[in-house]
Amino acid sequence: GAVVSQHPSRVICKSGTSVKIECRSLDFQATTMFWYRQFPKQSLMLMATSNEGSKATYEQGVEKDKFLINHASLTLSTLTVTSAHPEDSSFYICSARALGEYEQYFGPGTRLTVT
Amino acid sequence: AQKVTQAQTEISVVEKEDVTLDCVYETRDTTYYLFWYKQPPSGELVFLIRRNSFDEQNEISGRYSWNFQKSTSSFNFTITASQVVDSAVYFCALSEGGYGGSQGNLIFGKGTKLSVKP
Numbered sequence: 713g714a715v716v717s718q719h720p721s722r723v724i725c726k727s728g729t730s731v732k733i734e735c736r737s738l739d740f741q742a743t744t745m746f747w748y749r750q751f752p753k754q755s756l757m758l759m760a761t762s763n764e765g766s767k768a769t770y771e772q773g774v775e776k777d778k779f780l781i782n783h784a785s786l787t788l789s790t791l792t793v794t795s796a797h798p799e800d801s802s803f804y805i806c807s808a809r810a811l812g813e814y815e816q817y818f819g820p821g822t823r824l825t826v827t
Numbered sequence: 828a829q830k831v832t833q834a835q836t837e838i839s840v841v842e843k844e845d846v847t848l849d850c851v852y853e854t855r856d857t858t859y860y861l862f863w864y865k866q867p868p869s870g871e872l873v874f875l876i877r878r879n880s881f882d883e884q885n886e887i888s889g890r891y892s893w894n895f896q897k898s899t900s901s902f903n904f905t906i907t908a909s910q911v912v913d914s915a916v917y918f919c920a921l922s923e924g925g926y927g928g929s930q931g932n933l934i935f936g937k938g939t940k941l942s943v944k945p
Contacts, residue, residue: 756872756918756933757935805872814877814922815874815877818872819871820869820870820871821870821872
């Protein structure tokens, strides 16, 4: 149990365009979802925390207008990278947590390349 | 402020050697959780273990063992008889406090890349 999927697994987009990444909890209801970014050979950095039905809480230094997060249901959160630039190229990983539980379950990640 | 330090950036061993990955953490909370994750080249994080701050018992799971010492704020991970499939980046992480809101966020160390050569 506790499976989290992400779609797409890889995406290449042109500079200036927007790209949406989906994170789904497949077999549980995720009241909280987390979005992380990982640059090559670096650690995971938390970008934002989203609770179902409310606005996401962004970490310091993360532009909320650039990285739009929507957590509209208990099984789906989306991250939209708007007006993408090459420096946004990274590995984006989501995780999900159920109400009353402590464990975070990670998705397989999405590799974004902006050309 | 919370912080996780993995001083070893890269480690290379030969198959069947034992290897220990170090993790030192900083936190002001008395209640916290420590984790180890494995990230193979595919990128997906694989959960290995979670420990809470009140449980200092060492744990062994097959070839894996963990040594939690609050006195030195360390949570080290040992792989005995390493295998090529153990090659990956290993992350230690810290989470403070209880449920909900900003609590429970994971703070990751920078990771240690382990290469096991045949």
